[in-house]
Amino acid sequence: MNDSTQSRSVLELEGVTLRHGDGDSTVTALDAVNLDVTAGELVAVVGPSGSGKSSLLAVAGALVTPESGTVRVDGVDLGSSDASTKARLRRERIGFVFQSGNLIPALTCLDQLRLALKIAGMSPDDERARDPRELLDAVSMSHKADRRPHELSGGERQRVGIARAFMTAPALLLVDEPTAALDRARSHEVVELLAKEVATFGAGALMVTHDHDVLEHCDRVLEMVDGSLGAPAR
Amino acid sequence: MFLALRELRFARTRFALMGAVIALVSVLVVLLSGLSAGLVNDGVSGLKQLPVTHFSFEGGTKTDAAFTRSIIDVEQVDKLAEQPGVTDAAPYGLMLANAKKDDGGQPVDLTLVGVEEGSFVAPSAVAEGDLVGQADGIVVSSTAKDDGLELGDKVTLERLDRTLTVVGILPEQHTFGHVDIAYLPLVTWQELHSGGDVTAAADAEVPDVTTAAALRADGDFDPAATDAALGTTTLTLKAAFGASPGYTAETATLMLIQVFLYAISALVVGAFFTVWTIQRRHEIAVMRAMGATRKFLLADSLGQAALLLAGAIGIGFAVGIGLGALLQGTAMPFALQAPDLAIAAALLVVLGMVGATAAVIRITSVDPLTALGGQR
Numbered sequence: 001m002n003d004s005t006q007s008r009s010v011l012e013l014e015g016v017t018l019r020h021g022d023g024d025s026t027v028t029a030l031d032a033v034n035l036d037v038t039a040g041e042l043v044a045v046v047g048p049s050g051s052g053k054s055s056l057l058a059v060a061g062a063l064v065t066p067e068s069g070t071v072r073v074d075g076v077d078l079g080s081s082d083a084s085t086k087a088r089l090r091r092e093r094i095g096f097v098f099q100s101g102n103l104i105p106a107l108t109c110l111d112q113l114r115l116a117l118k119i120a121g122m123s124p125d126d127e128r129a130r131d132p133r134e135l136l137d138a139v140s141m142s143h144k145a146d147r148r149p150h151e152l153s154g155g156e157r158q159r160v161g162i163a164r165a166f167m168t169a170p171a172l173l174l175v176d177e178p179t180a181a182l183d184r185a186r187s188h189e190v191v192e193l194l195a196k197e198v199a200t201f202g203a204g205a206l207m208v209t210h211d212h213d214v215l216e217h218c219d220r221v222l223e224m225v226d227g228s229l230g231a232p233a234r
Numbered sequence: 235m236f237l238a239l240r241e242l243r244f245a246r247t248r249f250a251l252m253g254a255v256i257a258l259v260s261v262l263v264v265l266l267s268g269l270s271a272g273l274v275n276d277g278v279s280g281l282k283q284l285p286v287t288h289f290s291f292e293g294g295t296k297t298d299a300a301f302t303r304s305i306i307d308v309e310q311v312d313k314l315a316e317q318p319g320v321t322d323a324a325p326y327g328l329m330l331a332n333a334k335k336d337d338g339g340q341p342v343d344l345t346l347v348g349v350e351e352g353s354f355v356a357p358s359a360v361a362e363g364d365l366v367g368q369a370d371g372i373v374v375s376s377t378a379k380d381d382g383l384e385l386g387d388k389v390t391l392e393r394l395d396r397t398l399t400v401v402g403i404l405p406e407q408h409t410f411g412h413v414d415i416a417y418l419p420l421v422t423w424q425e426l427h428s429g430g431d432v433t434a435a436a437d438a439e440v441p442d443v444t445t446a447a448a449l450r451a452d453g454d455f456d457p458a459a460t461d462a463a464l465g466t467t468t469l470t471l472k473a474a475f476g477a478s479p480g481y482t483a484e485t486a487t488l489m490l491i492q493v494f495l496y497a498i499s500a501l502v503v504g505a506f507f508t509v510w511t512i513q514r515r516h517e518i519a520v521m522r523a524m525g526a527t528r529k530f531l532l533a534d535s536l537g538q539a540a541l542l543l544a545g546a547i548g549i550g551f552a553v554g555i556g557l558g559a560l561l562q563g564t565a566m567p568f569a570l571q572a573p574d575l576a577i578a579a580a581l582l583v584v585l586g587m588v589g590a591t592a593a594v595i596r597i598t599s600v601d602p603l604t605a606l607g608g609q610r
Contacts, residue, residue, distance in 0.1 A: 054606050057606055058603055058606055061523065061606075063523060063602055063603045063606070064603065084527075087525050087527055088525065089525070090523065090524060090525035091524065091525025091526075092525070094525070096520075096523055096524060096605070098520060098523075098605060098606070102516075102517075102520045102605060104237070104517050104520070104521075105244065105517070106237070106240045106241040106243075106244035106245065107237070107240055107244075111236075111240060114236070115236065115237065115521075116524065118236045118237075118530075119521060119524050119525055119526045119530065120525065148244070176606050
């Protein structure tokens with residue numbers, strides 16, 4: 001990666017506010033949030049349950065439209081995008097890493113990665129399509145390429161989930177509690193791997209987590225409290 | 235179909251069970267279809283074999299008793315032949331009779347059909363023997379051989395005490411009301427119908443009547459105008475099938491059972507895919523979050539349903555046709571007809587797809603947000 005790639009913003013939030021419910025039961029999930037994630041950077045957001053971390057991911061992933069503010073993913077303003085443009089953005093420019101991997105039970109590790117290409121409508125020959133075997137090798141899972149999720153440990157499922165997220169060479173990686181179901185050693189392994197792959201592929205990553213033990217692997221750490229994104233927690 | 239094929243392989247026990255249910259329904263559909271066609275053949279094959287478009291009966295005759303109660307003068311047939319659009323008209327006398335084989339006394343039921351020699355409703359070909367022509371000679375359906383009738387056999391009609399001889403055997407099934415047809419000259423039929431015996435009372439007056447006039451007509455024929463002018467009741471050939479004893483009740487019953495089977499099939503497929511889709515909600519949410527379009531997910535799920543239906547119905551029909559082949563030739567009226575089977579298979583697939591679509595359409599309402607955080 002060169003410097004220009006490194007400094008390119010892949011996620012920009014300016015004054016983003018999101019509220020749930022109405023009347024007396026209104027909850028401010030995001031309160032005038034500003035955030036900039038650049039390519040090659042792994043940004044962690046920590047905070048207690050209900051602080052708005054998942055809402056932040058949902059807004060950044062074009063799954064929820066905020067009440068106000070501007071969200072740009074890889075330069076595309078989500079406020080002026082219709083549903084199909086947002087879906088295309090998720091297919092082609094955003095990679096999701098879910099809790100516990102969220103793999104499809106019927107698919108082998110190799111097919112989990114191929115499915116990402118199918119969803120994106122890419123052929124294996126597409127210039128942005130990664131080689132699934134190489135990616136599995138990169139996350140040290142090539143020896144279990146033909147195994148299904150129920151035959152894998154939690155850490156292994158998460159590794160496959162990370163590989164899947166990189167299949168379409170996304171500009172932005174959204175990572176949701178990747179260590180929620182892992183022990184301490186596996187948690188370090190997974191986040192270290194994530195940081196390595198983010199740096200290797202030059203994607204910007206936003207990770208929400210409860211796990212303070214893994215923050216050492218992140219480039220930046222922010223704290224979310226009652227919908228407000230605050231100064232670095234360390 | 236990427237995911238569909240892999241899910242079929244992965245959850246093969248569940249899909250096999252579902253497929254087995256659909257296959258069993260398909261077997262039943264094939265057997266009922268064969269039974270329906272067999273009963274129709276048994277009931278009206280004698281009418282279906284005729285190159286006839288309409289039958290004209292005595293005025294006011296009810297459909298369900300037309301062939302057994304109607305009597306019209308043969309003169310009336312001549313008038314019908316002159317109606318616009320009628321290209322052929324011929325007397326068609328029909329009566330049911332109980333008989334016994336002279337050799338051994340075995341009872342034989344026959345539908346005696348009186349036709350004019352050489353008319354367009356008289357059999358034009360026989361497998362064995364001669365055509366209709368001999369005064370006491372009958373030409374019987376091919377299926378009469380199953381009842382033990384052979385060429386040259388003599389049968390005596392009960393009550394009438396009249397002996398008839400089998401002079402010809404037709405190459406195909408000719409039955410009416412599940413009874414084998416025996417064609418004989420109209421004159422003989424008229425004697426039998428009047429209860430007389432030409433040999434015993436040669437000078438007796440035999441009414442020159444028949445049951446109906448068989449018509450061959452083109453598009454210019456106006457049955458209502460003809461009936462108004464001649465005081466007849468004219469039915470199309472298909473409507474005349476209803477005059478075969480039990481025909482309407484049998485076909486309606488079997489049709490009802492088949493309709494229920496189609497409905498059950500659609501409901502079973504719909505129920506299965508409803509449960510299957512509910513079980514997959516979370517993975518669908520994950521794929522939606524990854525950007526999968528509704529079209530992609532629907533096409534995959536419907537493709538899966540189509541494969542399951544095609545496979546299960548194909549197996550069910552193969553088994554059903556195999557069983558049907560065993561039933562053909564037995565005492566059970568059974569006939570497999572390719573067009574009926576094709577329609578039945580298409581209906582099962584279409585209705586199954588309707589059921590599956592109603593179930594998997596809920597994919598479109600899955601919120602991708604549920605793939606995130608603790609919301610699942």
